[in-house]
Amino acid sequence: MPKIILDDPDQTLSMLRESVETLATRVDGAARLRRRRADGGDLDRDLWSEMAAAGWLGLLLPEDMGGSALGPAELAVLAEGLGRNLLTEPFAALAVLPGQILSAIGTPAAATIAQGLADGSRITPLLWQDAQGARAPLTLAGNGEAMTLSGTAHFVTAAASATDLLVLSERDGVPALVVLPARNGPAGSGGITVSSRPGLDGATIGQVTLSDVAVAQDQILAQGTAVETALQAAIQITRFALAAELAGVGAKALEDTVAYTRDRVQFGQSIASFQVIQHRLVDMWSDAEFACSAVTNAVEMLTEDTPAAAAQAVLAAKARAGDSAVTITRRAIHLHGAMGFTDECNIGLFNKRAITLNAMLGQSEDLRLEFLAQEMATKSTAA
Amino acid sequence: MSTHPDYNAMSDAEFRKIFRDWVDVNCPQHLRFMRKQRPTFDEVADWYHALNDKGWLSPVWPVDYGGMGLDAAKHIVYVEEWARLGCPRIPDHGIGLTGPLLIEHGSDEQKAEFLPKILTGEHVWCQGYSEPGAGSDLASLRTQAVRDGDDFIVNGQKIWTTLAHCANWILLLVRTTKSDKRQHGITVLLVELSSPGVLVRPIKNLREEEDFCEVFFENVRVPARNVVGEVDVGWALAKSVLGHERIFLGAPSRPEYALTRLEILARDRGAFEDAAFRSRYARLRLDLYDLGSAFERFAKVLREGGTLGADVSVLKIFCSELYQRITEEMLTVAGEEARYYDDLPVGDAGGAIDVMNLYLDSRAPAIFGGSNEIQRGILAKAVLGLPSR
Numbered sequence: 001m002p003k004i005i006l007d008d009p010d011q012t013l014s015m016l017r018e019s020v021e022t023l024a025t026r027v028d029g030a031a032r033l034r035r036r037r038a039d040g041g042d043l044d045r046d047l048w049s050e051m052a053a054a055g056w057l058g059l060l061l062p063e064d065m066g067g068s069a070l071g072p073a074e075l076a077v078l079a080e081g082l083g084r085n086l087l088t089e090p091f092a093a094l095a096v097l098p099g100q101i102l103s104a105i106g107t108p109a110a111a112t113i114a115q116g117l118a119d120g121s122r123i124t125p126l127l128w129q130d131a132q133g134a135r136a137p138l139t140l141a142g143n144g145e146a147m148t149l150s151g152t153a154h155f156v157t158a159a160a161s162a163t164d165l166l167v168l169s170e171r172d173g174v175p176a177l178v179v180l181p182a183r184n185g186p187a188g189s190g191g192i193t194v195s196s197r198p199g200l201d202g203a204t205i206g207q208v209t210l211s212d213v214a215v216a217q218d219q220i221l222a223q224g225t226a227v228e229t230a231l232q233a234a235i236q237i238t239r240f241a242l243a244a245e246l247a248g249v250g251a252k253a254l255e256d257t258v259a260y261t262r263d264r265v266q267f268g269q270s271i272a273s274f275q276v277i278q279h280r281l282v283d284m285w286s287d288a289e290f291a292c293s294a295v296t297n298a299v300e301m302l303t304e305d306t307p308a309a310a311a312q313a314v315l316a317a318k319a320r321a322g323d324s325a326v327t328i329t330r331r332a333i334h335l336h337g338a339m340g341f342t343d344e345c346n347i348g349l350f351n352k353r354a355i356t357l358n359a360m361l362g363q364s365e366d367l368r369l370e371f372l373a374q375e376m377a378t379k380s381t382a383a
Numbered sequence: 384m385s386t387h388p389d390y391n392a393m394s395d396a397e398f399r400k401i402f403r404d405w406v407d408v409n410c411p412q413h414l415r416f417m418r419k420q421r422p423t424f425d426e427v428a429d430w431y432h433a434l435n436d437k438g439w440l441s442p443v444w445p446v447d448y449g450g451m452g453l454d455a456a457k458h459i460v461y462v463e464e465w466a467r468l469g470c471p472r473i474p475d476h477g478i479g480l481t482g483p484l485l486i487e488h489g490s491d492e493q494k495a496e497f498l499p500k501i502l503t504g505e506h507v508w509c510q511g512y513s514e515p516g517a518g519s520d521l522a523s524l525r526t527q528a529v530r531d532g533d534d535f536i537v538n539g540q541k542i543w544t545t546l547a548h549c550a551n552w553i554l555l556l557v558r559t560t561k562s563d564k565r566q567h568g569i570t571v572l573l574v575e576l577s578s579p580g581v582l583v584r585p586i587k588n589l590r591e592e593e594d595f596c597e598v599f600f601e602n603v604r605v606p607a608r609n610v611v612g613e614v615d616v617g618w619a620l621a622k623s624v625l626g627h628e629r630i631f632l633g634a635p636s637r638p639e640y641a642l643t644r645l646e647i648l649a650r651d652r653g654a655f656e657d658a659a660f661r662s663r664y665a666r667l668r669l670d671l672y673d674l675g676s677a678f679e680r681f682a683k684v685l686r687e688g689g690t691l692g693a694d695v696s697v698l699k700i701f702c703s704e705l706y707q708r709i710t711e712e713m714l715t716v717a718g719e720e721a722r723y724y725d726d727l728p729v730g731d732a733g734g735a736i737d738v739m740n741l742y743l744d745s746r747a748p749a750i751f752g753g754s755n756e757i758q759r760g761i762l763a764k765a766v767l768g769l770p771s772r
Contacts, residue, residue, distance in 0.1 A: 278763035293673070319669055
C-alpha cells in the first residue's frame with residue numbers, strides 16, 4: 001500500500017513512524033475530532049501537549065530552541081503519520097509555520113517564543129491572512145513609545161487557545177513581525193477581539209481584530225526583508241508538511257475503502273470482486289502512489305542544496321498530494337455507499353480533512369500555475 | 384568484436400557521458416526525432432550496424448553473447464539518453480525478445496545459430512503472439528502445431544504483428560496440446576518467414592502506415608529443433624522475458640516529447656495568453672513532472688539491486704494516458720486547423736508540428752503491451768489483493 005518511501009540508514013524514520021502509530025493506538029483521532037467539534041474548540045491542549053512531549057512540535061527547530069534539529073525526511077514521515085491516523089491537531093499551521101519563522105529570525109526573543117512553542121506551553125498562531133486568505137492589511141503605526149497595531153486577520157489557527165499572537169504587519173510599507181500577548185493588555189491600550197467560525201474538519205477558525213493595540217519596541221521581533229524571507233521559507237516548508245499529511249490521509253482512506261469493499265457483500269459476493277469497483281480502486285491507489293512519490297521527490301530536492309528545484313518539487317508535491325487526497329476521499333465516500341454518507345462513518349472525516357489541508361496555503365490549481373510561472377521565468381532568463 | 388570496459392563499475396554520470404558523447408556523434412542527424420515511431424530495418428540499417436560495430440547494440444545481453452551486460456541502472460541511463468537524443472527505435476524484437484528468450488531458455492545450438500545473426504542484422508525478428516481471437520486474452524490462442532516426424536506442421540493466423548513485412552523470422556506462440564487449463568499446451572517456435580505456406584499481409588494503421596501485419600500459416604513445416612525450451616510449456620517462457628524492462632513501458636519520453644511540441648504550437652498560436660489554456664497546460668506539465676518522480680521511485684529499486692513488482696505497471700497506465708491527454712490538447716489548440724492531416728506550420732523558419740501524427744500515435748500505447756484495462760485488472764489482484772468473481 002502506498003507510503004512515502006525514504007532512505008532510513010539509522011532507523012530514525014521507522015522509529016518515528018512507530019511512535020506516531022503508538023500514540024494513535026492510545027488516542028483515537030476521529031473521536032478526538034468529534035469531541036473538539038462538539039465543544040466548538042480549536043485545539044485539544046492535552047493532545048497538543050503529548051505531541052510536544054514526543055518532540056514533534058519542535059521537530060525542525062534547532063536544539064538551542066528546544067527542538068530536535070531534524071529535517072524534511074523526518075517531517076514527511078511525521079506528517080504522513082498524523083494524516084493516516086486522523087490526528088487533526090493543527091501541526092502544520094501551528095507548529096511548522098510559526099516555528100520556521102521564529103527560527104529563521106533567530107533572535108533571543110524569537111528563540112524564547114520558539115522554545116515555548118516546542119514544549120507546548122505557548123500557543124503562537126501567525127496572523128497574516130485576510131478574508132480570502134491573501135495578505136491581510138495589519139498596520140503598525142507610530143514610533144517609539146506610541147506605536148499601535150490595527151487590522152483584522154482571518155484564518156487564525158487556535159485563536160481562542162492562543163497565548164501569543166505573531167502579527168505580520170507593515171509599517172510604511174516595511175514588514176514587521178510583532179508579538180502580542182493574546183489577551184488584552186492594560187486598560188486603554190486598545191483591544192483584541194477574537195471571534196470564530198466552524199471549520200469543515202471540526203476545529204473552529206479564528207478571526208482576530210486588532211484595534212489600536214499598543215506595541216512596545218521590544219515586541220517587534222524583526223523588520224524588513226528578513227521578515228519576508230522568513231515567511232516565504234516557512235510557507236514552503238509548511239506546504240511540504242501539508243503535502244506529506246495529505247499523502248497520509250489519501251493512503252489511509254484508500255486502505256479503509258479496500259477493506260470495506262472486500263467485506264461488503266451484495267448479490268452474494270464481495271463488491272470488491274466487481275470489475276468496475278476494482279478499476280476505481282486501482283485509480284485511487286495510483287493517485288495515492290503518485291502523491292507519495294511526489295513527496296519523496298520533494299524530500300530529495302529539499303535535502304540537496306538546489307533552491308529552485310526544491311521550490312518546484314514542493315509546489316508539485318502539494319498540488320499532487322492535495323488533488324489526490326481530495327479525489328480519493330471523495331470516491332471513498334461513494335464506495336462506502338449510504339454508510340459513507342453518515343457522520344458515524346470515519347471516511348467522511350478523511351474527506352473533510354483532505355479538503356481543509358488542500359485549501360491551506362494554495363489550492364492545487366494555484367500551485368500548478370505558480371510552478372509554471374517559475375519555470376517559464378527560468379526559461380526566459382536562460383534564453 | 385571489441386572488448387568492453389566494465390560499464391557497470393562506472394558511475395551513472397560517467398557512463399551517461401561516454402554513451403551520450405558517442406551516440407551524439409554517430410547517430411545520423413536525419414534519423415533523430417523521426418515522425419515514424421517504428422521505422423523499418425532498411426530505414427535505420429546504418430545506425431543498427433554502427434551500434435553493433437561499437438558493441439552497443441544489445442544493452443542487456445551478457446558480454447559473452449556480444450551484449451553490453453548492463454545492469455538495470457545502466458540500462459535506464461542507456462534508454463534515457465537514447466530518448467533524449469531522439470534516436471530512432473530500431474527493429475528490436477531480436478534484441479529485446481528473441482535474444483533474451485534464447486539466452487535464458489534456448490539450446491546451445493540455438494544460441495550459436497541465432498544470436499550472432501540478430502546482431503549482424505541478418506535475421507530481423509517479429510513477434511507472433513496475438514491472434515484475431517486472442518488479443519488481451521492471449522491464452523486462448525489457436526494457431527496449431529502438430530508433430531510430424533522431425534517437423535511441426537503449423538496452421539493458423541497471427542495478427543497485429545509489428546513490422547512482419549520487414550522481418551524474416553517470427554517468434555511464434557502455437558498450441559501443441561488442447562488442455563482445460565489454457566495456459567498449458569502452448570509452445571514457442573522459431574519460424575522462418577520465407578517457409579512455404581507463410582503469407583504476410585500488412586495492415587494500414589490509423590496513420591495510414593503499414594506498421595503491423597496479418598501473418599497466415601498454411602501447412603508450414605518447422606523443424607522440431609526450432610522449439611524453444613520444452614513443448615507445451617511455452618506460456619511461462621513467453622511471460623518471463625520482461626523483467627526490469629517493464630519499467631520502460633512507463634518511461635516519460637513520449638509524453639515529454641509531445642509536451643515540447645505542444646509548447647511550441649501553443650506559443651506560436653498565442654495560446655498562453657489564454658488563462659484557461661495555461662491552467663490545462665500547467666496540469667499536463669505537472670503530470671509529466673510527477674511521472675518523473677514516480678518513475679524515479681521504481682528506478683531506485685532497480686539501482687539498489689531490487690526487483691520490480693506488479694505495481695510498476697502504474698507507470699504504463701499513467702504514461703500512456705498522459706500522452707493521450709497532451710495530444711488531445713494539441714487538437715484543442717489547433718482549433719479549426721485540427722482538420723488538417725499534414726503538419727501544422729509554426730514560426731517563420733519553416734518549422735512544423737506533427738499534431739495529427741502524435742495524436743494518432745498516442746492511441747496505441749494504451750492498447751499494446753496489455754491494454755490499460757488489463758493492467759488495472761492485474762493491479763487489482765496483485766497489488767490490492769481484491770477477490771476474483
